[in-house]
Amino acid sequence: MFKNSMKLNTHEKQSLLRFVGLYLGSSFVLIVFIALLFLHNAKSIFLENTQARLQSESNQLTQDIIQAHMHNWDEPFKTLAHKYSHLHFVLLDAARHVLYNHEFGNATSLAFFGKDGPFPVFLDQDNTFYLVDNKIFGHLGVDLVILEEQHPTHLFAALYRRVFLVFLGVFACVGILSFFLARLFLQPLASERSRINTFSQNIAHELNTPIAALLITAKAFYQQTNDPKVLGILASAKRISHLYECLAYLYFQELRQEEPRLLDLKSLVAQQIAALEQMAHFYHVSLTSQLESKTFKACEEDIATLVSNLLMNALKYNHPGGFVKVLLNDCLQVINSGAAIPESKLKALTERYIRLDREKKGYGIGLDLVQQICIRYGFSLEIESQPTQDPHIFCNVFKVYFSS
Structure with missing residues (x-):
């Protein structure tokens, strides 16, 4: 029914689990309700049938007692006992004294039968x-006929077992059905997502060579001419290259087979700073560090992506004459001048496609990637927006606390 190549991403797996959980939960409640209703009805029917059978036996015994009285049978009680040897019964008079007991188990404790009533x-009982x-x-002086029939202590144990086994079987079938239904519903979404991802991966792959060529050419041309216009081209090429790296990181994560290794964070952060110095110069932003x-x-690619996105974000949302400071000690801090970030918007910054300043070019991907990497490694990301002496400029601080 399903293609073996169908793969679900994390969100689709979560949706699948939520659907199956909700389906199984509601099905469990419904099946339990039906099982309890069935048990109640089955027990009621069994008791009604037992009462009807004993009532029929009692009616036949009563008719024979009347016949014995009317026809003056010799030793009527012994005759009745012989005829109804399969029954356990006792005959009481109006004073509730025993007239005859035929294998009745508790003839001396009949007080509870002496109540007047219908x-x-x-x-x-018992x-x-x-x-x-x-x-x-x-x-024959008989006022009451009492029939007795003993039954096992756990009378309905077999019924409970059968219902429980049927319940397990039905619930297992419902569980399997819910899984296949969920897969069936998710298959079109997964197929479309896979098609879009394949398209994006192909584009990202095809862009790799021209972006690299553009970046190399712009660097070489700027080194020869030192022309500010060429610096602008180089800065734009850097932004395109950074966007490509973000897309490649997003879409090629499953293909990466890099193993964690001991990294020199000071050297790695310094490399990322050096790669963006020309862009900082183009934006007229001071880029300093204390590592x-x-x-x-x-x-390495995860940490490089984290650092580069924090730096790119600090440069992008800055102003001419502003600054970016990078501090590395127990934690990594990227501090930049810029517009104030409302406290109510701080958490939203790490959500994908969320941008506070729509006039700035960007896609709201960078801080989402930073947050994903922090979650993966158990880091903690904190964002603060602090006022400065200039009421129009705030100091925005992005802190990454490394796990111990």
Whole structure:
């Protein structure tokens, strides 16, 4: 039914689990309700059938008592006992004294049968069914006929077992059905997502060579001419290259097989700063750093992506004459001048496609990537926006606390 190549991403797997969980939960409640209703009805039917059977036996016994009285049978009680040897019964007079006991198990404790009330009475006490009837009307001095039928302590244990086994079977079938239904519903979405991802990966792959060529050419041309216009071209090429790296990081994560290794964070951060110095110069932004030695075990591409996105974000959302400071000690801090970030918007910054300043070019991907990497490694990302002496300029601080 499903293609073996169908793969679900994290969000689709979560949707699948939520759907299956909701489906199974509601199905469980419904099946339990049906099972309890069935058990109630089955027990009621069994008890009603038992009462009807004992009532039929009592009616036949009553008729024979009346016949014995009317036809003056010799030793009527012994004759009745012989005829109804398969029954356990006792005959009581109006004073509730025993007239005759035929294998009745508790003839000396009949106080609970002496109550006045509508007859016949059907009782289930002490693992025994009792039927009490008074339709003899005093024939042979009998006022009450009591029939007794013992039953096992766990009378409905077999019924419970059968219902439980059926419940397990039905619930297992529902679970399998829910899984296949969820896969069936998600298949078109997964196929479309796969098609879009393939298209994006192909574009990213095809852009690699021309972007690299553009960047190399712009660098070489700027080194020869030192022309500010060429610097602008180089800065634009850097932004295109950075966007390509973000897209490549997003779409080629599953293909990467890089193993974590011990990284020199000071050297790695310094490399990322050096790569963006010309862009900072073009934007007229001061880029300074104060780095201490620190090592950490991680994949180099992950940490490089984290640092480069923080730096690019600090340069992009800055102003001419502003600054970017990079500090590395127990944590990594990227501090930049810029517009104030409302406190209510701080958490939203790390959501994909969220941008506070729509006039700035960008796609709202960078800080989302930073947050993903922090979650993957157990880092903590904190964002602050602090006022400066200039009421129009704030100091925005992005701190990454490394896990111990």
